Amino acid sequence: MILFEEPLKKAIIVNRRNRFVMDVLVDDLLAPCHCPVTGRIGDIIFENIPCLVSETYDSNRKTHFTVEAISVDGEQWIGINQGRVNDYVEAFLLENQLDAFSTPRGIKREIVIEGARIDFQIDGIFMEVKAPLSELLTIPLPHFKRRRLKRPIETERLIRHLHALISTLPQTGRAVLLYVFLYDAPIYTGNSNRKQDHLIRQLINDAIPSGLEIWQLNCTISPEGIRLLRCFDTTSHFK
Known part of the structure; x- marks a missing residue:
């Protein structure tokens, strides 16, 4: 198994603002998160979609989190990075x-x-x-x-x-x-x-x-x- 430096956080995608940014509910706070896929992800409309996010401490980054995975059934995670x-x-x-x-x-x-x-x-x-x-x-x-x-x-x-x-x-x-x-x-x-x-x-x-x-x-x-x-x-x- 390839371990992440820090465990990913469970969150909820509220919407996909544009190709690069998703608005995500992380720890009960709405945060803009980097979307690592500029194209289409299946045929999903991103409203209240469970996700996993990684956290960055790079002060040069415009977004503090990156969406690493989503779920369409509440069980299986689909990596998107x-x-x-x-x-x-x-x-x-x-x-x-x-x-x-x-x-x-x-x-x-x-x-x-x-x-x-x-x-x-x-x-x-x-x-x-x-x-x-x-x-x-x-x-x-x-x-x-x-x-x-x-x-x-x-x-x-x-x-x-x-x-x-x-x-x-x-x-x-x-x-x-x-x-x-x-x-x-x-x-x-x-x-x-x-x-x-x-x-x-x-x-x-x-x-x-x-x-x-x-x-x-x-x-x-x-x-x-x-x-x-x-x-x-x-x-x-x-x-």
Whole structure:
């Protein structure tokens, strides 16, 4: 388990003010909190949503808290801090907990290839990490309001990173696309509603025979820390 420096606090999101700030009831006081996801988080309207927040003592920060996780059923926490996902992945690698790289010896982060910044190079093999949140793979209870689902806009970033990752295959013979969920998600095979989904699936499918692998990492988040549930190969689901 990866322990937080301090346990997270339970709180309630009153509303999402904008892309960067949520108004949260913390210790019975309403406080502006940093939202670490600038895009859409599922199709949730953020009104009275349970959450976990971390506290910062950096005087330069405009917000004193960061929303780390939310709950749509009052039981399961869904981690939303995408900015910390690579740190969690590295910690699991160092503890030999990722089956995709069972005993890594050399780990490098953020390697630039063809103008794209690939997240990891592990023993010479490149790995890109994605933590999807525009679609939550869980069903909210009926008393939660839900925004009418819109087709999520797929940025060019994923396509650019895929091209860069695939370009390493002639030299390495293996590359890994790792989807990370800070909750216990079912097998993820992409989002058919996203723009250019067909192109993304085709890129992946065409590269699998050359050594591209797709893996999924499921974790659980609690006030105390992050625990790895399972890391499994999902390549066959993309063929």
